Amino acid sequence: MIVAERRHLSEILKNIEPYNKVLILGCRGCVAICSTGGDREVKIIATALRIARKRQGKPLITYEATLIRQCDPEYLANLPELMKDAEAVVSLACGVGVNLIADLYPDIRVYPGVDTLFFGANTQLGVWQEKCRGCGDCIIDLTAGLCPIARCPKNLLNGPCGGSQNGKCEVNPENPCIWHLIIERLKARGELDKLNEIWEPKDWRTYLGESPRKRIREDLIKNNKREG
Amino acid sequence: MGKPKIAVLCCNYTNSATYEDFKDFPCEIVIKRFPCSGSIEIVDILKEFEDDAEGVLVCGCEKEKCHNKTGNLRAEKRVLGAKKYLEEIGIDPERAQMAFVPRLDTGAFVETVKDFVEKILNKDEDKK
Numbered sequence: 001m002i003v004a005e006r007r008h009l010s011e012i013l014k015n016i017e018p019y020n021k022v023l024i025l026g027c028r029g030c031v032a033i034c035s036t037g038g039d040r041e042v043k044i045i046a047t048a049l050r051i052a053r054k055r056q057g058k059p060l061i062t063y064e065a066t067l068i069r070q071c072d073p074e075y076l077a078n079l080p081e082l083m084k085d086a087e088a089v090v091s092l093a094c095g096v097g098v099n100l101i102a103d104l105y106p107d108i109r110v111y112p113g114v115d116t117l118f119f120g121a122n123t124q125l126g127v128w129q130e131k132c133r134g135c136g137d138c139i140i141d142l143t144a145g146l147c148p149i150a151r152c153p154k155n156l157l158n159g160p161c162g163g164s165q166n167g168k169c170e171v172n173p174e175n176p177c178i179w180h181l182i183i184e185r186l187k188a189r190g191e192l193d194k195l196n197e198i199w200e201p202k203d204w205r206t207y208l209g210e211s212p213r214k215r216i217r218e219d220l221i222k223n224n225k226r227e228g
Numbered sequence: 229m230g231k232p233k234i235a236v237l238c239c240n241y242t243n244s245a246t247y248e249d250f251k252d253f254p255c256e257i258v259i260k261r262f263p264c265s266g267s268i269e270i271v272d273i274l275k276e277f278e279d280d281a282e283g284v285l286v287c288g289c290e291k292e293k294c295h296n297k298t299g300n301l302r303a304e305k306r307v308l309g310a311k312k313y314l315e316e317i318g319i320d321p322e323r324a325q326m327a328f329v330p331r332l333d334t335g336a337f338v339e340t341v342k343d344f345v346e347k348i349l350n351k352d353e354d355k356k
Contacts, residue, residue: 008316009313009316009317040269043269043271044271044274044313047271047278048313048317050278051277051317051319054278055317055318055319
């Protein structure tokens with residue numbers, strides 16, 4: 001999932017300072033799963049903002065809504081209706097949702113309520129860890145499913161850097177050295193010789209070279225009723 | 229100016245106190261009962277501050293005595309969560325507290341509320 005973190009209330013308050021009526025808009029996708037921007041957080045943040053503004057002597061009226069997804073135009077279709085009485089929207093979706101609102105509704109003032117962090121897994125209650133960087137050229141078939149792009153702070157592709165100690169990363173000793181894990185795992189499977197193969201150079205254009213990236217499936221476009 | 233307001237959000241099974249038990253308190257006590265303290269949300273705590281409470285006490289059953297196993301521990305986490313928001317708003321996070329009280333012991337409950345009220349009123353006194 002896309003993992004996000006709530007912004008400090010002072011940052012949100014600064015953005016909505018000129019407004020008296022604001023829509024707090026949640027998303028039931030990734031940000032709800034990572035307890036940052038779902039129905040529950042919409043209620044909490046709306047209430048917290050109202051308290052803060054009341055204390056500033058500038059009462060705030062909030063409207064609250066949570067969409068199934070903010071990264072899909074279909075679910076954003078009724079946003080103008082939700083915005084009927086509001087002057088601005090604080091979106092608790094990831095940056096994708098905020099951008100799509102800005103793209104589709106240039107007249108709506110939209111502000112992020114969260115910082116979008118990474119693609120990660122919920123490894124234990126209250127803990128999310130980055131597992132994928134979305135580089136567009138997966139090599140995890142060669143590394144026992146463990147990604148050195150996302151999980152090595154140096155993004156090394158040719159083994160451990162030499163600074164790891166007792167299987168721990170030298171940059172952050174709380175983390176395992178991912179190359180240590182890759183090698184141990186391949187060794188246990190009797191597949192260590194995989195690392196002797198010469199890999200093709202990694203194609204970084206899929207990550208950095210063609211921004212913003214786009215994925216197209218011609219078959220879906222052709223059958224798309226909205227287009228047809 | 230009226231009496232300061234203190235909100236107590238509690239598990240229904242922690243006490244059978246009535247407003248009569250708090251009639252001599254130097255503040256207005258508002259008690260809200262929940263089926264279990266585990267169902268008390270962060271927003272419930274914040275709403276009390278929005279409604280001008282000077283402090284909010286969340287009361288759950290003693291540890292390992294929760295009828296729903298971990299409802300009281302969940303409540304404790306929610307209080308911690310609420311404190312974070314209060315801090316960011318500029319409200320002393322100590323104004324929200326969790327207390328674990330014996331089940332159906334109204335006397336202990338009233339004493340716990342009394343202690344909390346004293347702490348909050350002292351804060352208000354310091355503020356002046």
